[in-house]
Amino acid sequence: MSDVALALGGASFDGLVRIEELSGQGMITLRGDLTDKSIVKAVKDVFGVTLPGTRETIFDGANGALWMSPDEALLLCPYTQAQAKADELAAKLAEARALVVNVSDARAVFRLKGALLREVIAKLAPVDMSPEAFTPGMVRRTRMAQVAAAFWMDDTSTARVVCFRSVAAYMFGILSNAADGASAVNHFAR
Amino acid sequence: MLLLTCPYCGVAAEETELHAGGEAHLTRFGPDSSDADFTSYLFHRENPKGVHFERWRHVNGCGKWFHAARDTNTLEVFGTYSAQTTEPPKDLLGKIREKRPGFRWRDIA
Numbered sequence: 001m002s003d004v005a006l007a008l009g010g011a012s013f014d015g016l017v018r019i020e021e022l023s024g025q026g027m028i029t030l031r032g033d034l035t036d037k038s039i040v041k042a043v044k045d046v047f048g049v050t051l052p053g054t055r056e057t058i059f060d061g062a063n064g065a066l067w068m069s070p071d072e073a074l075l076l077c078p079y080t081q082a083q084a085k086a087d088e089l090a091a092k093l094a095e096a097r098a099l100v101v102n103v104s105d106a107r108a109v110f111r112l113k114g115a116l117l118r119e120v121i122a123k124l125a126p127v128d129m130s131p132e133a134f135t136p137g138m139v140r141r142t143r144m145a146q147v148a149a150a151f152w153m154d155d156t157s158t159a160r161v162v163c164f165r166s167v168a169a170y171m172f173g174i175l176s177n178a179a180d181g182a183s184a185v186n187h188f189a190r
Numbered sequence: 191m192l193l194l195t196c197p198y199c200g201v202a203a204e205e206t207e208l209h210a211g212g213e214a215h216l217t218r219f220g221p222d223s224s225d226a227d228f229t230s231y232l233f234h235r236e237n238p239k240g241v242h243f244e245r246w247r248h249v250n251g252c253g254k255w256f257h258a259a260r261d262t263n264t265l266e267v268f269g270t271y272s273a274q275t276t277e278p279p280k281d282l283l284g285k286i287r288e289k290r291p292g293f294r295w296r297d298i299a
Contacts, residue, residue, distance in 0.1 A: 054200055069252035070198050126204045141199075142207055143250035 004079060007108045007168035015179035017114030021172065022160070025109040026082030028075040028089070032098030034067070042092040046085050047075055057139045057152050066139045066152060074150070074162070079104055108168035110175060112159045118188045121151060121159065123178040130188060131156075145174045192260075197270050199252040211245030214257050215276055215296075239263050241286055241293040243278060246270075259286060 004023055012020040032039050034051045043065065044050055052058045052067045064076040077085050086102040093100060112120060122129040124144040134140065139152040144161070147170060151161040163171045192205045201207075213235050219227040236242065242262045247255045257275070259268040259282055268289070269282045278298065286293060293299065 069254060072252075126206055140201075141251050148250055 007165045008172055011172055013176040015181045016116040016184055017112045017120050017179050019175050019179055020111045022109040022111050024079045026077040026079040026104045027107050028082060028086045029101045029103050030073045030075055031071055032096060033071060034073055038096055039098055042089055046089045047077060055138055057137055068141060106165055107162050108165045110161045113157060115157055117159050119185055120178045124174055192265060194246060194258050194267060195270050196248040196251060197256050197272055198254040201251055203248055203251055207250040209247045209249040211247055214243040214245050236296060238295060241290050241295050243295060
């Protein structure tokens, strides 16, 4: 198999948080009725996770499912398995009203690691990032500065941000800027 | 700043996450309709100072269209509701009547 060509070649930045472009993230878009039992079962068979409730995430190791809208989920798995899993799921759902597409190469993923990640995200997105309002286990589709993005927290000091690959450089730029070492606000620490 | 709660994903989204879609509950008149109906569908819009019903799209979010009822004068939001309807829900209308007695919007009062 050919090497994965990342949008930014795995760029990273150290500031208030460590920002890193992730390689090896497989992403599959599933559209369909997320409460349909046959769809839920097919996802469970292929990815080992059930489909999440509104704005929730479900993870099982490297596999996961993110709620994107009432009829859309983003399924996560290792990049190398993405196409095979997408094909397998599509075959299982051939009779169902559902669409399955491997979008791994159409997206860029950044990992934010550090205690101040809430602050870095809050500078860019119109989302209440206070620890009471946004917790690990939630996903939020929104905008960051001027581009569409989705993010979720894996734990209290790690988050992943997904955006379109075509705006990866912009996303890395705004994230790095918001994480500039001299720009700490310490809002959520208060 | 306008905050509308998307009925599909439950997010209290602010204006920059949304896209305005114009007046709600228009009846579309197509090629075989009368000139008067077509003109009215195409051009005639309510522009009230007060209660208004609008379509909005949660564009930087779940992507869904929905309806919102609000006051264009005070920016008070009375409520949001599903796009899969041709008229505002009864409980919402009751709430608006209570807050704005005597309001009139097209043939809704």
